[in-house]
Amino acid sequence: MGLRAYGVAVLTATAALWLMSGPQREHSLLPDSSPEAVRTLESAVASERSDTTKTVALALAYLDARQPGLAVALVEAAPLAARSDVRVQHVYARALIDQGRNDQALAVERNVVGTCRSVAEATETPPAVGCNSLLLASAIRRTNILGELVSLGVRDAQAHPEQARIAYRNATREARVMVQ
DSSP states (O other), rough: OOHHHHHHHHHHHHHHHHHOOOOOOOSSOOOOOSSSHHHHHHHHHHHHHTTTHHHHEEEEEEEHHOOOOHHHHHHHSHHHHHHSSSHHHHHHHHHHHTTOOOOOOHHHHHHHHHHHHHHHHOOSSOOOOOOOOOHHHHHHHHHHHHHHHTTTTOSOOOTOHHHHHHHHHHHHHOOOOOOO
């Protein structure tokens, strides 16, 4: 009788452990506050892959959700028409920065500045689609900061916050002249 009771106890314990483990649910990559908005944007981009406005909105949503890898993958898989838009390139550079790829982000931002340079120079040639003074100013500022980061050898600003702060100060310091 003791052996039978022991066997029943082992089977009962095994069944209880099996029932307690239950199926495991995967955690979402995105925070619980924004999955519906992101799903809507993903559907919109899937239906119109060459729409740059929707691509930029989805990439920014990924960045806001702290998923720069998804933003990078989105831009890299986008059609050439969307990928070559300066607004998409500007967001792509931000995603590269968030991934710790400052040297690649610098190259992308320099391309944005070169493409939009006609806005500042007021040449007769019309600026590229998406270029405006706000985008150009943001790209120039980011290029200056990234240039300092890369010159200091900082690939990932989050991994080296002290050096990133020094690079930021170097890139944004102003010189004032007093005339008497």
